[in-house]
Amino acid sequence: MADKSLLSGIDSPADVKKLTPQQLPQLCEEIRQVLIHTVSQTGGHLASNLGVVELTVALHRVFDSPEDKFVWDVGHQSYTHKLLTGRRERFASLRQEGGLSGFTRRSESEHDAFIAGHSSTSISAALGMTRAGQLQKKQNYVVAIIGDGALTGGMAYEALNDAGKGNDRLIVILNHNDMSISKNVGAFAKYLSNIRGRKGYLRMKRSVEKTLDKTPVIGKRLKNALLSSKSALKELIFRSTIFESLGFTYLGPVDGHNLRDLTETLENAKNFDKPVLIHVCTKKGKGYSFAEQNPGAYHGVSNFDAQKGSDEDNYCEDSFSCEFGRELSRIADQDDKICAVTAAMKYGTGLQYFARDHRERFFDVGIAEQHAVTFSAGLAVSGMLPVFCVYSTFLQRAYDQILHDAAIEKTHIVLGVDRAGVVGEDGETHQGVFDVSLLSAIPGVTIFSPSSYLELRNCLHTALYRTQGVVAVRYPRGNDRHPYDEEAFSSDNYVYQNGGGDVILLTYGREFWAVYQAAQCLREHGVAVSLLKLTRICPVDGEVMDILTGYSYVFFFEEGVWSGGVSQNLLTRLAMAGWQGHADITAIDDRFIPQAKVQRALQILGLDVDSIVQKVLMQVKRVSEAM
Numbered sequence: 001m002a003d004k005s006l007l008s009g010i011d012s013p014a015d016v017k018k019l020t021p022q023q024l025p026q027l028c029e030e031i032r033q034v035l036i037h038t039v040s041q042t043g044g045h046l047a048s049n050l051g052v053v054e055l056t057v058a059l060h061r062v063f064d065s066p067e068d069k070f071v072w073d074v075g076h077q078s079y080t081h082k083l084l085t086g087r088r089e090r091f092a093s094l095r096q097e098g099g100l101s102g103f104t105r106r107s108e109s110e111h112d113a114f115i116a117g118h119s120s121t122s123i124s125a126a127l128g129m130t131r132a133g134q135l136q137k138k139q140n141y142v143v144a145i146i147g148d149g150a151l152t153g154g155m156a157y158e159a160l161n162d163a164g165k166g167n168d169r170l171i172v173i174l175n176h177n178d179m180s181i182s183k184n185v186g187a188f189a190k191y192l193s194n195i196r197g198r199k200g201y202l203r204m205k206r207s208v209e210k211t212l213d214k215t216p217v218i219g220k221r222l223k224n225a226l227l228s229s230k231s232a233l234k235e236l237i238f239r240s241t242i243f244e245s246l247g248f249t250y251l252g253p254v255d256g257h258n259l260r261d262l263t264e265t266l267e268n269a270k271n272f273d274k275p276v277l278i279h280v281c282t283k284k285g286k287g288y289s290f291a292e293q294n295p296g297a298y299h300g301v302s303n304f305d306a307q308k309g310s311d312e313d314n315y316c317e318d319s320f321s322c323e324f325g326r327e328l329s330r331i332a333d334q335d336d337k338i339c340a341v342t343a344a345m346k347y348g349t350g351l352q353y354f355a356r357d358h359r360e361r362f363f364d365v366g367i368a369e370q371h372a373v374t375f376s377a378g379l380a381v382s383g384m385l386p387v388f389c390v391y392s393t394f395l396q397r398a399y400d401q402i403l404h405d406a407a408i409e410k411t412h413i414v415l416g417v418d419r420a421g422v423v424g425e426d427g428e429t430h431q432g433v434f435d436v437s438l439l440s441a442i443p444g445v446t447i448f449s450p451s452s453y454l455e456l457r458n459c460l461h462t463a464l465y466r467t468q469g470v471v472a473v474r475y476p477r478g479n480d481r482h483p484y485d486e487e488a489f490s491s492d493n494y495v496y497q498n499g500g501g502d503v504i505l506l507t508y509g510r511e512f513w514a515v516y517q518a519a520q521c522l523r524e525h526g527v528a529v530s531l532l533k534l535t536r537i538c539p540v541d542g543e544v545m546d547i548l549t550g551y552s553y554v555f556f557f558e559e560g561v562w563s564g565g566v567s568q569n570l571l572t573r574l575a576m577a578g579w580q581g582h583a584d585i586t587a588i589d590d591r592f593i594p595q596a597k598v599q600r601a602l603q604i605l606g607l608d609v610d611s612i613v614q615k616v617l618m619q620v621k622r623v624s625e626a627m
């Protein structure tokens with residue numbers, strides 16, 4: 001990159017405003033180079049960011065952050081915003097331990113108006129800020145930037161509904177690129193493409209307005225009456241959009257890569273004392289041919305060679321997700337009741353095989369986890385066997401639907417809970433560490449937590465055909481790579497290895513392999529340890545309690561939150577049964593886990609092999625010294 005780059009002179013949004021309009025294309029080009037270079041090193045959301053470079057530059061030219069607030073939906077497309085708001089020098093630390101977040105965080109910068117990571121929240125947050133500003137007599141602008149993918153999420157409609165009724169000075173920018181992670185789905189996606197297709201819509205609308213303005217006596221009155229009405233006549237004359245019918249002023253569609261048009265439209269949006277929606281059309285992956293050609297694969301990438309492009313598709317064949325998806329598709333070959341449901345994560349959850357082989361029973365419902373659960377329950381009460389595959393973190397959205405719409409009447413739905421446990425570089429907003437506590441609190445829910453592909457397949461069969469009600473099979477991100485004999489540690493209930501002595505280590509899921517290695521190490525240190533690996537973690541078999549009460553030291557290791565977790569539940573039951581041994585829990589205590597590589601995060605949490613060995617040695621020594 002040239003020494004005298006424009007970007008290197010930008011330390012705050014004020015510097016963006018100092019540039020001439022002629023300099024802006026160069027700035028955008030430099031930003032794209034930094035995005036490609038950095039994400040090729042750190043991994044991250046490339047295509048989404050390349051698509052909003054001009055939009056972000058225009059926003060910082062027209063508005064004054066941090067007084068004016070930008071609320072980025074999901075926050076995965078905020079990299080250019082970070083580069084322009086004083087974080088350029090730290091940009092290489094993106095998604096690394098201690099580095100910049102891959103999403104927006106208020107704690108990271110005064111220019112990040114709101115936390116993000118989960119989708120479809122921006123309009124709600126922005127409306128709250130707008131109304132707070134009005135109460136406090138502030139004059140600032142609040143802008144929500146939401147993608148057409150995020151606009152498939154129900155919360156966005158709740159917010160539009162609320163915003164449209166008033167005269168709040170809220171600006172919503174719809175970043176329309178036809179993509180969610182994969183191609184966007186649903187009726188609204190079709191509708192947006194349709195209004196984008198109305199070429200010259202704005203021009204046409206303005207000319208109708210001008211003509212009416214010039215019409216003596218009744219012109220102005222007619223125009224105002226039409227603009228404020230929600231009538232079919234207005235629809236006919238102005239070819240209104242649904243947004244106008246909802247009470248927004250609609251501006252667009254605007255070419256999201258044309259800085260002049262963008263700037264003009266944003267300036268124009270400032271003039272309204274009511275909610276405005278600007279429809280901006282962008283190309284996901286813009287400026288990097290690999291990403292333009294395959295925006296889905298470049299939505300989120302690991303590090304790659306920027307010259308050659310990433311050789312990943314947006315899924316890895318050797319993963320728990322794909323193993324689950326392949327097995328589900330095989331089962332569906334034999335059973336035509338099986339349906340697969342995803343909330344916009346077909347590849348992420350390994351459902352591409354099912355979608356290919358059983359198209360008519362595959363349902364991508366958009367970013368709509370709540371709908372996905374209740375929709376699955378609807379399938380189930382009508383005689384189908386639905387499996388909703390969803391990341392643990394996004395399942396949090398659908399808690400009431402699981403409880404109310406499925407669990408109370410023991411409706412048989414299977415949840416494939418993907419990315420269960422620590423997830424790594426996505427950080428706090430994406431950790432899959434709450435599902436066990438949340439789900440196990442609901443009466444009648446069964447949870448399996450397999451440690452290997454073999455167990456995963458077995459658990460899926462058990463969940464489908466030998467379990468009632470709501471059943472979750474939870475599995476981690478990544479693959480099953482360990483040198484051990486998975487047959488020996490496979491069950492759909494529990495595996496017990498009696499090592500003699502007084503100490504037993506209890507765990508489940510992926511954490512088992514660390515505990516297993518630690519047990520071998522402890523034996524080398526002369527400590528006899530037994531192992532208990534749970535596969536069905538809720539409800540826990542009575543036999544498990546019998547085994548545990550035979551030991552004096554029980555160590556629990558859990559890759560999930562402490563409160564309401566398996567360890568806490570079992571320990572309470574042990575105490576109530578009068579057990580008087582020594583217990584120790586290693587689980588995630590009262591904190592959110594920041595971004596770091598998975599192995600490193602597990603180490604920080606005391607869940608890696610060394611930490612387990614040290615802990616057991618120390619505790620056993622401490623207790624025996626005290627006796």
Ligand SMILES: Cc1ncc(C[n+]2csc(CCOP(=O)(O)OP(=O)(O)O)c2C)c(N)n1
Pocket residue numbers: 048051074076077117118119146147148149150151175177179180181284299343344345367369394397
């Ligand atoms: C509740 C929730 N479900 C799923 C996701 C995963 N996710 C992240 S970005 C994304 C697609 C967003 O598409 P869009 O809003 O159009 O933005 P684009 O990347 O196309 O710019 C999805 C499904 C999420 N962040 N939150």
